[in-house]
Amino acid sequence: MKTITILGSTGSIGTQALEVCREHKIKVKALAAHSNVKMLAEQVIEFGAEYACIYDENKLGELEKLLCGRGVDLLTGMEGLKTIAQLDGVDIMLNSVVGMVGLVPTLTAIEHGTDIALANKETLVAGGKLVINAAKEKGVMIYLVDSEHSAIFQSQQGNSMNRVKGIILTASGGPFYGKTTEELRGVTVEQALNHPNWSMGNKITIDSATLMNKGLEFIEAMWLFDLRPEQIEIVVHRESVIHSAVEYEDNSVIAQLGVPDMKIPIQYALLYPNRVHCDVKHLSLTDYGRLTFAKPDYDTFKCLTACIKAVTAGGILPAAVNGANEQAVAAFLAGKISFLAIGELVTEVLENTENKEIHNVDDILAADSAAREYVAKRIEEGQYQ
Numbered sequence: 484m485k486t487i488t489i490l491g492s493t494g495s496i497g498t499q500a501l502e503v504c505r506e507h508k509i510k511v512k513a514l515a516a517h518s519n520v521k522m523l524a525e526q527v528i529e530f531g532a533e534y535a536c537i538y539d540e541n542k543l544g545e546l547e548k549l550l551c552g553r554g555v556d557l558l559t560g561m562e563g564l565k566t567i568a569q570l571d572g573v574d575i576m577l578n579s580v581v582g583m584v585g586l587v588p589t590l591t592a593i594e595h596g597t598d599i600a601l602a603n604k605e606t607l608v609a610g611g612k613l614v615i616n617a618a619k620e621k622g623v624m625i626y627l628v629d630s631e632h633s634a635i636f637q638s639q640q641g642n643s644m645n646r647v648k649g650i651i652l653t654a655s656g657g658p659f660y661g662k663t664t665e666e667l668r669g670v671t672v673e674q675a676l677n678h679p680n681w682s683m684g685n686k687i688t689i690d691s692a693t694l695m696n697k698g699l700e701f702i703e704a705m706w707l708f709d710l711r712p713e714q715i716e717i718v719v720h721r722e723s724v725i726h727s728a729v730e731y732e733d734n735s736v737i738a739q740l741g742v743p744d745m746k747i748p749i750q751y752a753l754l755y756p757n758r759v760h761c762d763v764k765h766l767s768l769t770d771y772g773r774l775t776f777a778k779p780d781y782d783t784f785k786c787l788t789a790c791i792k793a794v795t796a797g798g799i800l801p802a803a804v805n806g807a808n809e810q811a812v813a814a815f816l817a818g819k820i821s822f823l824a825i826g827e828l829v830t831e832v833l834e835n836t837e838n839k840e841i842h843n844v845d846d847i848l849a850a851d852s853a854a855r856e857y858v859a860k861r862i863e864e865g866q867y868q
């Protein structure tokens with residue numbers, strides 16, 4: 484029986500991962516959330532976890548009350564996440580927290596030699612070089628949860644002798660596909676959260692609407708599959724049935740398909756290499772009738788362009804655009820800035836960040852903080868309402 488830990492167990496990925504654990508009898512040793520103390524306590528009780536971490540210290544007292552007398556080790560803050568990342572006897576740590584906060588726990592688990600199932604894409608965007616190098620050095624496996632990267636990985640199975648020419652990274656286009664900048668002026672949070680195909684947490688759903696998500700995934704793919712920017716073609720595929728594809732040297736293209744349900748890649752990551760029953764709908768291609776493909780609109784969706792420019796330049800710029808985006812998305816969700824301001828702020832940070840090489844994790848954290856401060860200041864100045 485496999486034993487896992489989950490950071491971000493109360494979120495969209497975390498709760499679906501626990502469904503997989505329930506169905507496939509995976510032992511859950513530790514769980515962590517940010518502030519949803521009630522759901523965390525319920526999960527800890529149901530799955531018999533030995534450790535529980537609530538990141539927000541102010542909620543620790545409440546967690547103590549909810550888990551009183553159960554012999555669960557209670558943790559908080561970054562130290563708590565790092566403790567979970569270094570537990571012995573764990574086969575896989577699923578990192579499904581949202582945002583850059585996942586970077587240090589990922590590096591800690593790798594250092595400890597624990598395999599990782601990675602949903603937390605911001606970790607690779609900001610710290611790809613450190614994460615990949617550390618994983619190689621320690622011989623740690625990174626199982627991929629993001630649907631496109633799981634699809635690329637799945638499309639490579641049995642092809643280790645074959646040369647990859649490039650990949651096709653599919654994008655749904657989000658709720659605002661086909662809209663002009665003028666039409667995007669004044670769109671609401673509710674409209675931006677209305678993803679056509681996927682049910683996900685708020686931050687990634689906004690990233691899908693701005694196409695930042697595809698920019699983050701472009702960077703993620705470069706690190707995971709050792710690709711150059713020109714080897715990645717982004718294709719808008721409105722139906723989200725083809726989850727991405729790999730093109731080989733002979734121009735043969737191998738893709739992974741399925742209904743848009745994260746249970747498939749989550750289960751594949753946790754049970755790899757086994758394919759067993761998964762509680763999702765059957766894919767009926769005849770019900771779809773036809774599948775469509777188009778080029779993305781790089782002018783309107785500025786975040787996508789900013790990500791590609793950032794990763795092409797390298798250094799701290801991917802961390803900077805990611806930090807700017809995290810700050811801007813939080814402000815948009817809080818009703819402080821417009822939808823279009825997200826792309827403008829991310830671009831502004833890209834253009835105003837002096838690039839540097841990354842030597843260690845502090846370089847990444849500093850670039851992230853500087854970008855966030857820049858965005859917060861611009862919003863405070865009233866530039867982006």
Ligand SMILES: NC(=O)C1=CN([C@@H]2O[C@H](COP(=O)(O)OP(=O)(O)OC[C@H]3O[C@@H](n4cnc5c(N)ncnc54)[C@H](OP(=O)(O)O)[C@@H]3O)[C@@H](O)[C@H]2O)C=CC1
Nearest residue numbers: 491493494495496516517518519538580602603604683684
């Ligand atoms: N949802 C999806 O389908 C997909 C998501 N991803 C990626 O997976 C990650 C998670 O996404 P998603 O599940 O949608 O996000 P959600 O917002 O639904 O969930 C985020 C989870 O992270 C927890 N969390 C946030 N900050 C911390 C922290 N500092 N310490 C501990 N826990 C924390 C939250 O706890 P709390 O509930 O207490 O706030 C919650 O459990 C993101 O990086 C996203 O890009 C990738 C592909 C698909």
Ligand SMILES: CC(=O)[C@@H](O)[C@H](O)COP(=O)(O)O
Nearest residue numbers: 629630654655656657691696
């Ligand atoms: C489910 C998943 O992996 C998301 O990252 C998804 O890709 C979002 O869809 P789009 O960014 O393509 O709209």
Ligand SMILES: [Mn+2]
Nearest residue numbers: 629630631700
């Ligand atoms: Mn994805």
